[in-house]
Amino acid sequence: WRGDENKRGAALLGAPRYTEYLNVKPLPCINCPIGCHRHIRFEYPDGTVLEGNGPEYETIGMMGSNLLVEDLGAVAKANDMANRLGIDTISCGAWIGFLMECWEYGWITPQDTGGLSLKWGDPDVLLALVEQIGTMTGMGGWFREGIRGAARHIGREAEKITVEVKNMDYPAHDPRAVYALGVNYAVGTRGACHERGNPQTSALGGYFPELGQDGPHDRQSPEYAAKTAVIHQDVSVLMNCMTICQFMMGGGGLTLTEIRTAYRYLTGKDVPVEELVKFGERAWQLQRIINVRDGLDRKDDTLPLKMTVPAMVGPRAGKTPTPHDRILDDYYELRGWDRNGIPTRERLESLGLGRFAAFLP
Template identity: 50%
Template sequence: ENRVIFAVGPFQGTGLPGDAKFCISTKSPLTETYANTMAGANWGPTFKRTGYDVLIVEGKADTPVYLWIHDEAAEIREARKFWGMDTYEVVEVLKEDVGERRASVLTIGPAGEKLVAMASVVADSHSFAGRCGVGAVIGAKNLKAVVVHGTKHPPVANPDRFEALRKESRQKTLTLGKGMRDYGTPDIEDYHSRGNIPIKYWAGDSFEEGAKNLGQPVYNEVLQGKAWPCLHCTVGCHRHIKVTEPEKYACEGVGPEYEAVALLGMTNLVSDLKAVAKANEYCNRLGIDVISAGATVGFAIECYERGLITKEDTNGMELRWGDGDLLIELVKQIGLREGFGAFFAEGNLEAARKIGKGTEEIVMQVRGLDFPGHDPRLSWSMAPNYATCTRGACHCKGLPGDVEFGLYTVPELGFPEKTEFFDAQGKTYLAVKCQDFSTLLNSLSLCMFMVNCGMTLTDILNSFNAITGLNWSIEQLIKVGERSFNLQRLINIRDGKGGEYDTLPKRVFEPATSGFRKGKTPPFDALMNEYYELRGWDKRTGIPKKEKLIELGISD
């Protein structure tokens, strides 16, 4: 019954920097409402070149299968011999099975097969559609992978104009993306100094040892990190790493990005970068979200420390902060749905309900989705952003906090420069506009890091118009994001996950006792009142008002 929708937009296959992205949408086993997750590598442009824009999968195969899609042809193929393989090893054997080395492979791992609610989907063993447990939905359909290869060229209405714009965007992002190309995303020193990283499952204020050992430039030196770009990408945020010793941490492939370093390492007070890299590899190979996996380990340790669970529950394991080997073992158990880790297979909120004793109040989540590594106690725009995000606590559905850090601006939407921390003025407007903007980027399937590296909303609009032959304005384009966000909100309401879920965990309102954000918490009620007003939603129920829906063209 639960459909899984794989989709690309107008940019895929055109060579525009950032066009490697694609979207997967369904209903999440973690949040029981709207889910959307994105990945890159080669799959999006390759799928577009098969002649399709959308793939919808529904029902369930009697036995494991995979899909082979090529130049407007689609085959359902037997996959029993591939069931149980991890997301790295299955890529090459599936390419051999279809007889096409240039094929792109999107697959689930053992976690998806075992219906672990935080299961991810992996593109070419390189990029990860991690959030919302979409891999579990695909696994429930007995679908192991979608393999694609195409030779078609997507139509472009004004090819000369687009080619000039493509070259301009390529040069701009190549120049401004050098820092990310050299160091990737795990450059955590500034975040740590401002108190923006989850430490000790959001209960700590500082972890100097972790900040020193887990970030750049140590990262590249210890893990031999090198840029590993997605198709057509000028930035190359992913890292290819290699660890040879100690043997227990040996790994090679895509390395931990910021969210993995933050949630696997800093959250659990693990400062050994090689241990974090090994835990990250298990997440990747087994196919589980690094954010929820790291959060689960932290939540489990806190429950153990408080006496809410005991050694009898953990099968004799002692859960300790700062234990890299424990981190690896728990990640492995969660992904394989084995041992103590199986207790968390339905997600942290469900585990808390089983533990009882008020444990639900500890879980750092919104609508059942674990917090990513960005603190709303520092960036107050993130408070209404997390509370209202349609897929649960999320940094990809609007990252206004990075505007507060000065990492990007969008002058066309009214925020041309960095904003100040701990000043509520304009933070709700920032949250609303960033949500609409990021939802637009999801609809277009364009990587957000292109914006961080210099691509403007005007650049995006010009490329969109050149490809489609339309003559849209900025207002028309951003309206797509607003309309889509409101439609998602209506889905939340339909699923019983509306205004009553626009809340944040109690810990968000516990101020730091030291450091940059000492004594600070967001003025949440005031921010939310302003948010509903700006959105055109009823302040009592959180439901979009009729006149807002009519304005957006979704009155039916």
């Protein structure tokens, strides 16, 4: 999260080299026109062959670019190891980068690492730490309570360099490129999730004319950040509730009008698009009520310190999703929450959720 550009890494990790180097073939779900999964077959110098699911975008971002690891074969192997160990490649890559940065600052030593030198870009370090994290051995045991637990264990200034919300690590989408992501992560029910709200797609022209959006707005403007986050969250939760893949609205070309038609065919109920999207809002409000019941409020809707530091070059130069408090205020107002992030009884009543106000302070 401290780098500005990595054109060499992008060329070595991304397409077309990715497709050619790993002998990639699309691996679609049944009847899917997109095929976002990848089947790979790669032979290593020692003659061993890796065949199966290949690393996807987040894995390449967090286990590749995030660590300055440019060895596609190593990233593919790390992905396979993580899959077999049952661990998330986003957090795993984030944790390894965190350890590398702590090593760089001298906050952890060879005594802590068992003699392993945690150098940026080292594929052997990547593979060693995936195994430790997956088995909770060595330094992997530091993460039993997530990255916050590891930061407390290391001490020094470690808590200031973490990039997380509610102890969930940021995925490979930067709010300094799309401001709506900053508030989307901050208010996320389970933390920094890019699949409960996909405002990053607004940078690629993703918008909803059925909801009155006349086109994509400036992705690096605080003026539109909160509204963009709200709309994408409601649509995202709606699609999750209906078990529709979110890629279908981008690469698949599915529209909210077509989802409305499908809903009518399935249920016999003709619901306007605006009312259909309110299903998503109701689910989001219920999730917030659970968070508030469990003690979460504005103090937990945070922006990591690194997200306030702009790039020096490239499209993020001089850009940060700040002032965060102002964007958060805008978001709370749109959601019908008070200044502390608590849903108001009035908004809940308007959505038919008034009975759940009993769970609020």
